Amino acid sequence: MIAFNAIHGDITWALSDDGTLSISGTGDMNDTPWCSQKDKIKRVVIENGVTSIGAMAFYNCSVLTSVTIPNSVTSIGEYAFYGCSSLTSISFPKSVTSIGIYVLYGCSKMKEIYSWNAKPTNVSIQTFEGLNTMHLKLFVPEGSGDTYKFATGWMNFFNIYEMEYAPVLSEAEPTFISDSKPSVTKGYYKEKTVTYVREENSISKDCYASFCLPFAVDPTDAQFQAVYVPVGMALYNTEQNTLRIGFYKEDKIIPAGTPFLALLAADNKVEIKNALPVNYTSDSPVVKTNVVRTFNYIDSGGLMSENNNYGINISGTYKQISPAGAYTFNSDGGVGSTASVAPFRAYVAIAKNITNAKILTSFDEDSETTDIGQLQITIDQSPVYDLNGRMTNEKLLKPGIYIKNGKKYIKQ
Secondary structure: OEEEEEEEOOEEEEEEOOOEEEEEEOEEEOOOOOHHHHHHOOEEEEOEOEEEEOOOOOOOOOOOOEEEOOOOOOEEOOOOOOOOOOOOEEEEOOOOOEEOOOOOOOOOOOOEEEEOOOOOOEOOOOOOOOOOOOOOEEEEEOOOHHHHHOOOOHHHOOEEEEEOOOOOOOEOOOEEEEOOOOOOOOEEEOOOOEEEEEEOOOOOOOOEEEEOOOOOEOOOOOOEEEEEEEEEEEEEEOOOOEEEEEEEEOOOOEOOOOOEEEEEOOOOEEEEEOOOOEEEOOOOOOOOOEEOEEEEEEOOOOEEEEOOOOOOEEEEEOOOEOOOOEEEEOOOOOEEEOOOEOOOEEEEEOOHHHOOOEEEEEEEOOOOOOHHHHOOOOHHHOOEEOOOOOEEOHHHOOOEEEEEOOEEEEEO
16 A cells, blocks of 8 residues: 655655655656655665666665665765665665765664676765774675775775676586585586585684685584684784784675684584575686785874785685795684695785784674774774875874764864
8 A cells, every 4th residue: 555655757756554665757866755754664666767866865764774776877966865774785786877975874784885886986085974884895896896995985995895797597416515626517506505525633613714615604504603704904013013813703694705714613524505506607716805904003103004015815715825925824713824725715915024923813703893993903093084084193183173983073
């Protein structure tokens, strides 16, 4: 039953009793006749033909949980989803060429953002202001991760994952993979039909082991007490010559090719099944690199500055290799130097200029914690930025407005 409907120009709105707001027609959507009903809108479905979402379109729709944006939309106005505090994810189609400022400000439950444009959509440094971009997951098209990492606005996301394009699927028989059998027959495998097996005497309950598998993994696997993924940032303390790599506990399904550490719950043997369907398009699938950003940290200054010269990255491999400066994650959760990396394990590749640093790992049970807090840096030591996104020395600030820990504050 329709609880509310309106027609303005070529756009029609219809709100059902179940809270679904359907928007159809052609052209720009600049009017918001449903404002008086915004507390009832739980889902928004925009049909193909609508070309833009106007400014403040769904301002303070606090019970909105999902929104469908079609490929016909080319622009999303400022404050469009401001205050949508129940919205957990949003997908921007590749047709979107511009997104306004503060578009998701106040979306406190936002966990994932999908951007389907291989070329980063035009945004400003204020577009994603108010979001915890250090913890949010940003999913982008395959091959465009590095482009997003250095694009204005998008570079603030620390956890960027590449999405594989949907393949043409074909049936195949269930199979097993292992260190000695790292490849499978090309084809489509249903969930729970591919099993990775690792058998080692060193596998012990209550110890950590690293994995990087060619299929999605459910962290609630009975053989794991807990699963941790890298926070996307490493911290190099120049005064103590230490490199800290942080991990946070993950309870959701981990995408294929994502390195992770697991606290084991059994001895001698680990068996992990694919949590989602998987398509093998080659006998030796490639693992995508999970880049870890590094920072110079000086205790006396209390500031961090990003430094891309260290070449830190956490990655995985399906074939045994001998990368220069490689450190494997040991079963106790520590990091140790090794001459080779076994298949299906995660490792850290470190540039030569800091290979002598003491490597520390830290684990966070609360995935809601920001990366800075997780890496045990006090709030007073967090970097300060001006409104142009430039990091500044907090001790030398002039009166004005600055950003610290993702929030604005005024220096008197």
